[in-house]
Amino acid sequence: MKDQAAPGDGPGATARQRLSTRETAERLGVKPETVYAYVSRGQLSSRRAPGGRGSTFDVAEVDALARRTGRRESSAATGDLVFRTGITLIESDRYYFRGVDATALARQYAYEEVAEWLWTGHLRPDIRFTAPAEALAAAGRAVDALPAHSGSTDRLRVAVIAAATADPLRFDLSREAVLASARSLIPTLVGALPLASRASSTGDGSGGRADVSGVGLARRLWPKLTARPADEPSVTALDTALALLIDHDLAASTLAARVAASAHAHPYAVVSAGLGVLEGPLHGAASSLAHRMLTEVLERGSAVPVVADHLRTGRRVPGLGHRLYTSEDPRAQTLFALLADVPQAAPALAAARDVVTTTARHAPLHANVDLALAVLSVSSGMAAEAGETVFAVSRTAGWIAHALEEYGERPLRIRPSGQYEGPRPPQPLPTPAGGPLQ
Incomplete structure (x- = not known):
């Protein structure tokens, strides 16, 4: 025009x-x-x-x-709701944080360094997040009060609420205050989780919950996921997984976090909103399904009967396909490459490749990050929900990044209109199913 x-x-x-x-x-x-x-x-x-x-x-x-x-x-x-954001771009089967290749960032820098880059646009080498003693103690007590069968996401949700109560300044939505809350909340979440084996307790009476300053988050998270001793290649893979998963545009949990931030909810409430959505089996919990599938493949010695069972019962084969990528998920590519250097990961890695090859006979689907997380969790002796824990801890930083953007927008702007399809008024008042009121 x-x-x-x-x-x-x-x-x-x-x-x-x-x-x-x-x-x-x-x-x-x-x-x-x-x-x-x-x-x-x-x-x-x-x-x-x-x-x-x-x-x-x-x-x-x-x-x-x-x-x-x-x-x-x-x-x-x-027909989609679209937001302007300067955080993540997904384009041509790659994804970028602030214009920088996210997989390159994750390979080069630790989780905390990538999180800080995402929040501020500034790289702070060797930065380590520290959990305040009061918040960590409150979160630990709250987690310990849960039933023994509680899952990791249950514990994380409770830990966020407890940490919020220990922060009287949580309603300060200034940028520096939100960043300070984020830097303390993430290590609090990790610290509040129980050790995978009480036998590996530090012996200091804290149940392994004393915050270790100067130690990277991945190394602190490792004993919460598995009782196996940490080896450098495996911890590197875990750290890279954390960095890779920080953000992935407007996933369902991130949208929930932005809605909360639009209402000017404090950062702890924003994270709680994200965790609530993350528990869905189609989002953060997908890696648990892939873990169980890989375990079954290893037990049965082949992916063929396992994939056949999924197809026969109409279930999706977990860990395959992604609506934003036409080829293999770049996050999966990066993790697979690192896991190839972990000797104990070889059987699970071969099982994952077997699943991809077998399924390709039916549909040309590529591996996604859930399958790569499952290789990490299976080969490291972790529980099936370990990938979900990694996802939740990592994505907390992304939710905070989106909250920082949303706090700068017009409040309550995320207000879609419903298209009413019910009976047109006026309708008569309802009566009880048994007849008129006596």
Whole structure:
């Protein structure tokens, strides 16, 4: 559309582009009715089109509104809710943190360093997060009060709430306050988890929960996941997994975290919102299913009967395929390469490749990060839910990054409208199923 002089502009005035109502709606990713709602609320100004047919809108004003509301033109075509973000880009089967290849970052830097980069755009070599004693003690007591059968996500959710109660400044949403809360919350979550084996307790009466300053988060998390002694290649793989999983655009849990942040919930509540969604079997819990599948493949000696059982019962083969990648998940590629250097991972790695090859006869699906996490957990003697724990701890940093962005937006902007499909009013008052009230 070429620039046109708006009605009333003199011949020497600078021409400014005008958009029709339909074009404005597409640019904002809303219905035409919503455009007029923006006009009525004073968020947009309109002019009658030449000839008096319809309205026109200034393109600069429309783009400014799109930035404030977080909508953009592509949402109209896909029907998806789209947010402007400077955190993660997924493009051409790769993904990037702040424009830097995320897999390269994860291979080069520790989890805490990548988290700090994501939050601030500044690299702080050798940074280590520290859990405040009061928060760690509160979270540990809360976790210990749970039933023995509680899962790791149960423990993490309780630990977040307990840590929040120990932080009277949690309602301060200034950037520095939120960052301080994040740097203390993540090691508190790790510290609150019980040791995989009480026999490996530190012997200091803390149940292995004393925060060890100067030690990387992956090394602190290792004894919470497995009783096996830590070896350098395995801890490196765990640390890389944590860094790889920090963020992955607007996954379901991240959207929940942004909704909470949009309501100006404090960072602990934001993380709680993300954890609630993460527990779904189609999100963070997917690696547990892949772990159980790999265990069965190893027990039966081949992926063929295991994959056949999944297909026969109509179940998806876990750990395969990803809607954002046409080839192998780059996170899985990176982890597989590291696990190839871990001798005890060889059987599980071969089982994973067997699953991919066997399934390819039925559908050309590639490995995703859940299968790679399952190789790590199976080969390290971890429980089936270990991958879910790694996912939750790691993604906490991503939720905080998105919260920091959302705190800078217009509050409560994430407010979709429902399309009512129930009975039209007026309807009579309902009566009890047994008849009228006596």
